[in-house]
Amino acid sequence: MAKKIQTLDEVTIRFAGDSGDGMQLTGTQFTNTVASLGNDLSTLPDYPAEIRAPAGTTYGVSGFQIKFGSTDILTPGDTCDVLVAMNPAALVTNVKILRDGGTIIVNEDAFTEKNLRMAGLSTNPLEDHSLEKFNVHAIGITKLTTYALADMNLSTRFVDKTKNFFALGLMYWMYNRPLDQSIRFIEEKFGAKDKQVAEANLKVLRAGYNYGDTTEVFTTRFDVRPAKLPPGKYRNIMGNVATALGLVAAARKSGLQLFLGSYPITPASDILHELARLKEFGVKTFQAEDEIAAICAAIGASYAGALAATTTSGPGLALKTEALGLAIMLELPLVIVDVQRGGPSTGLPTKTEQADLLQAVLGRNGEAPLCVLAASSPADCFLTVYEAARLAIKFMTPVICLTDGYLGNGAEPWRIPDAGELPPIPVTFAKDPVGFQPYARDPGTLARPWAIPGTPGLEHRIGGLEKQDVTGNINYDPDNHDLMIRLRAQKIEKIADDIPEQTVEGSRSGDLLLVGWGSTYGSIKSAVAGIRESGHAVSQIHLRHINPFPRNLGPLLSAFKTVIVPEINSGQLIKLLRAKYLVDAVGFNVVRGLPLRSEEIEDFVENHIGGKHA
Amino acid sequence: MVNPSLDVWVATGDGDGLSIGGNHMIHMLRRNLNIKVLLFNNQIYGLTKGQYSPTSLLGQVTKSTPAGVIDFPFIPVSLALGAQATFVARAMDRDPKHLQEMVRRAEAHHGAAFVEIYQNCNVFNDGAFFQFTEKETKDDHIVYLEHGKPLLFGKERQRGIRLNGFRPEAVSLKDGKYSASDLLVHDEKDSTLAFILANMIHNPDLPRPMGVFLALEHPTYEEQMADQIARAKSRKGEGDLQKLLDGEETWVIK
16 A cells, blocks of 8 residues: 655654664764755764663663755754663653654663663553553564574674664655665775675665555555755755864965864764865874973964864863963964853763853953954854864964854754855964064054064064063063053954854844854754744844954944843853943853753743733 | 974973973873973972972981872982983983083984983971082092993992892902902893983992983874874865865755
8 A cells, every 4th residue: 555645844853762772873864865965953872871770771772863845944853753772761761852743752662671670660651651642653573673684693682783774764654755865885994894794784775665555554654855954065064064174264265384282081082083185285293292282282283384273072172271371372273162061060071062162261360362263153163163263264363162062962954155255364474574573563453473483584483471562572570461461462362354244034133133153053043043933022132252242232232122142051151241331231151061942932931021021 | 283393392300301291201201292391309399388299218318208208209310210211311410511411311312302400408408418419428429421331430430330130239359259350231222221320329329320321212292283284285285274174075055
């Protein structure tokens, strides 16, 4: 019997299983296929920090959520429509985000007494009617996988490892997606090393697909048409990859060598991994002995004339703090990427947060201003880090580029820029010894000359001690110190003249404005759409430039009666806005290690304006 | 790494090089970066005004250890050898000719070079090395290491070091029991010997070795880095930025 195909605008699916069940791979595969069919999408990998937590436990559950659609997809979804749960622990930890009436696909073979106990369940949810408001499909995925591989004489352990491809195949069937992309992936990934492994995975993938087609359990499959994205060539991209590519592009466009000094830290390490592969681009990556060595090597590389970067996450940025002060004192270009994670201390290594903002803007000894930018989506990491490199070079300053765990590991379609059309990054090295002064300043930018060692006649000293204006000699004069502090601050302020004015989504004045920064862009934008639907006028400002702020930000803020600032922290941007603009802004703050839910923002805003009017 | 043609020197001390920067020191040495380190060891923190350092001696009374130091000191040469340094030497502030030679050797070395320099701090730790530097005592308390030559010391060079098993001992050549041919002959390519010489410090009856403990030829970090890049370029061609941005899977929306 031909099955009915129903067209949907958007769907959110969450794949969840034990850390060993390959859920991240399954999710990534599904994402790549969906992306290549032209859907807009947003993903949220949500996995434990442990390398391998005990199997079957709730804290060992690894999840991957994808929202895709023919519409503009802004977030990975507050709730999901479909939950694929490979064991009881995955079911109990994720069912709370499944919408009422949503679909559950579970591997019923994993609902053993032991696994139920590991998940803290006294009864089997497949039998105790606790899932009645959902549409549950309990499928013997382990058994069906075993049947599919019965003629291959493989170990139980091996067979068990392939069952995620059954779930993937079934979801491809259910959402009318072709298998080609994953077939190619399996052949490339496993085929070269072990033909049998490739064959087994392909068999299981097809078995999952065919199961959907033949079983009578499923009567409907779904289709999601391509999204109406602006014309162009697209690829799917994760934030950390976009960051790596942004750095390579900036090096190419500036004609500089790219040097990365880095120390492995979740969730930033993938930037190091990406760049370490790109040796044919002349990229030099140095995995240092610690965070301090990583940034100090980058400072040395910058001194020697490279585009230097260091990548880290919050605790690593804390360790780099003193060296950041050195980079500020030396006035050398440097890009620091902080892929923020849950803090303080080791915190929540694999979860996302926006709580490093004040650390980035203010967290150093002495008066130590630097430039801070923040990316707003996985693909936006590319342009943001590119802009960071451009400003670092032009203003001879360290620039911190803030992303976060969600941006770094999340993915979305990216309209690939034409390499030829990226903005130029001009570099001028000082060459002329006549009248050379290492701390003489460009009148426009207040940047000092970039004089690299080995240039005849430009020998000079640098170091962390206070510099005399112009000469750069060590100097303890009180007035000189006061002057240098002002000059360093003015230089950073001057960046505001070089960056675009702040844009507003919606009208440029009115009753209500939502101001955000970083990865909350999509959640806030969704919330704004919801608030408008319920009849309120609302505008949105999302900041890429946080220090300095765009020069028109103050007037924009004061053109609204109510300013609400949603952040995944206890209120950090709001402090800066209040301090600088004396704006009586209201914070919306939830710090759960997860992206903000747009519904929560919406509810908060509506309560707030409702409460005001009451 | 960015510009391997630059001559890079680090002038450091026992605090900077072995304490706050100790981690960086050992990793720089094991990586064999082409950096020359002059570690001025005065066994005290001078700049911060008189606290004990990682090379201060047991029992040493300083401002921060009024009852005496209770932690065991680093032996900089041993630390450098343990960190797989390819060039390790020791010299003294009061023997400028020898010091100059060590600096020249470090400069000529291919890779990381570590030179420990005993330096008197006349303010906070005066006389720490006098037995090695002063005319009356130095001949009996130091032995110069020279590649391929026996270890001789003493005013008349009538004393020497021989190996008893793995243990070095001081012997006299005067009484006829030992001759120069019984003595340990220095070999700066021998890393086992370098450790034995470094450990002579533990025996107060032995003179302190000065000179090049070890000089090995290994590829430098930056050469290998450049090699990997050159190989990748010859295998894949110079990187194409547009191809990189495009990645492997693209689709077009019209």
